[in-house]
Amino acid sequence: MNTGMLQAIAGEFTTYQLIKSLGQGAFGRTYLAEDENGHEYAVKKLTFSSNSQSYAKAKELFEREVESLQKLNGYPHIPNFVEYIEENQQFYLVQQYINGKTLTKELESRGKFTIEDAIKILQCLLKVLIDIHENNIIHRDIKPDNIMIDHENNLFLIDFGAVKEIIPNQTKLQTPGTRIFTPGYAPLEQQYGYAEKNSDIYALGIIIIQLITGLEPENQNFDDWQNQIIISNDLKYILSILSKMIHKEHKYRYQSAQEIIDDLPTPSLQKNQPIIANNHVNLxxxxxxxxxxxxxxxxxxxxxxxxxxxxxxxxxxxxxxxxxxxxxxxxx
Missing domain, CATH: 1.10.287 (Helix Hairpins)
Known part of the structure; x- marks a missing residue:
């Protein structure tokens, strides 16, 4: 984004100084910003067309994301919520800035992950799913682009703009929700508008297979990804776990993240332990x-x-x- 455009946006947004664009999402663009004390934040500005119907929808999505982030504030591996601002009919969401890179970039630089590192990532993100699902929230857009790795190799799940809140005791006869998903990472029920909690589990399973094999989601048919993995006998349990995570029928899939943790024989990660091993030899x-x-x-x-x-x-x-x-x- 050129300097003139950034200055124009900054002129609309007086509380923080926008430094640079960090990326474009489905419902807005995210910027690196600073407050008057020089503290850095991630500021998401919602984008929508000028007609009243688009404005109402944008405001609904904005308020839904704010409510979800307020519920999840303080949970580990989720950026802290700071504040939200509505100014000049524009919506801004201010969050903790995660200084690092996406899991997509890490995968591009590595090529593939070791089984051990992939299991650590799986363990960490399963704990995140437990937190968000216990708050009756479905993320609906878990993918490598929405997983950040900071400079201490800690993971963060970002971009809750697609979240769906589950209404207790809702029936299956409801009208399908907004169809929000990224092709390859979304199971059939989500593509049809009926996202379940284990729709997020499906997406996470696809990601872990991608990390281990290097295969894009569209190339992950059963024979391909299983044959790509050379694995010792003591780690073969992960193959059956991943197969169940990505089952096409959600009723045969794991029903909760805790079920997967219970099936993992490896010890849980300690608090503040780096998720991804450094490149140097660690004995x-x-x-x-x-x-x-x-x-x-x-x-x-x-x-x-x-x-x-x-x-x-x-x-x-x-x-x-x-x-x-x-x-x-x-x-x-």
Whole structure:
């Protein structure tokens, strides 16, 4: 976005200074902004056409997103809500700025993720799903572009502009909701307008398969993605978990994120533990013990070789010296 356009928008928005555009979403553009103290924020400006019907719809979406973020404020791995502003018939949503990159960019730079790193990401995002689903919220647009990684390798789920709030005891006879989804990451029921909580689980399963295999969602038929994964026996459980997460029929899919966590035998992540491993070698306690064991084994083998090769000669020389000493003593 050019400087003139940014200045024009900033002129409409007096509370924060807009620094640069961070990206365009389905319902608005997000900017990096600063307040008068130099603190950085992410500011989302809703975009819509000028007719009254579009304005009313934009205001409804804005208020829905604000309400959801207020419910989720303070939860880990979700950007903190700061405030919302309606100014000159424009809507602005101010949130914590996550300084980092999207999971899409991380995948592009890596090519593929290790199974271990992918499982860590799965564990983290399952906990996020538990939080949002317990608040009767369906995200409806979980994809790599909406997952941020900060400079400490922590994950954040962003862009709640497509959220749908579940009304308790609602019936299946309701009119389908707004069809909001990203092709490839949305199951059939969501595409038809009937998003379920486990529609988010489907999207997360597709993402984890994408991280492990490098395959785009449209290329993830069962034979392809299963055959792309070379995996040790102790990690093969993840294949059945992922298969159930992305089942086409939502009634046969996992019904909650907690069910998946219960099926994961690996320990849960500790608070503030980095989600994605750094590129440098990180020795675990087990691998360190292995190194010590092999070093001791090598020393023992060296001692055996030394004894076999040199000890007989040394003993022979000592015997010869001893015999010479005895003969010398006899002559004396």
């Amino acid at each position: 675990s306690q087990e691998s360190g013990m292995d190194i010590i064991f092999f070093a001791m084994l090598l020393i023992m083998i060296s001692i055996v070789i030394f004894n076999a090769a040199f000890l007989p000669g040394i003993k022979k020389k000592e015997n010869q010296k001893h015999q010479s000493f005895l003969m010398h003593k006899v002559y004396l």
